[in-house]
Amino acid sequence: MPLYRTAQFIVRPGAVYPCQEPIQAFIAYVKANEPGTLLYVSLQDSDDPTRFMHVFAFADAAAETAHQSSAAFAHFTGSLAAFLVSQAEVEEFGLIAST
Numbered sequence: 001m002p003l004y005r006t007a008q009f010i011v012r013p014g015a016v017y018p019c020q021e022p023i024q025a026f027i028a029y030v031k032a033n034e035p036g037t038l039l040y041v042s043l044q045d046s047d048d049p050t051r052f053m054h055v056f057a058f059a060d061a062a063a064e065t066a067h068q069s070s071a072a073f074a075h076f077t078g079s080l081a082a083f084l085v086s087q088a089e090v091e092e093f094g095l096i097a098s099t
Contacts, residue, residue, distance in 0.1 A: 002059055002060070003060065003064055003092070004055075004095055005055075005056050005090055006054065006091050007053070008053045009084055009086075010066075010084065012050070015050075016049050018083065023042045024042075026073075026089075028040065033070075034066065036058055036062065036067070037071060039057040041056070042054050042056045043081060060067070066098070
């Protein structure tokens with residue numbers, strides 16, 4: 001059964017554009033290297049560009065573990081940490097319906 005997660009975070013105002021490069025690079029890595037990651041989307045708040053939400057889905061717990069234990073994940077979270085106002089808030093969701 002797929003696992004669905006969101007991660008919401010806020011970056012410093014001066015970091016809005018610099019943080020986009022590591023986000024884009026990480027998602028490119030996920031797309032190329034993580035077949036068990038079914039979805040990974042980065043969204044930026046239209047009204048407050050310092051607010052981001054990542055939405056991701058994993059095929060199963062093993063895919064989530066592989067994602068979180070990769071060197072790319074460690075590099076990404078380390079790179080992003082320099083831009084954050086506070087730690088990202090990760091939440092788990094259950095699927096109701098999808099296209």
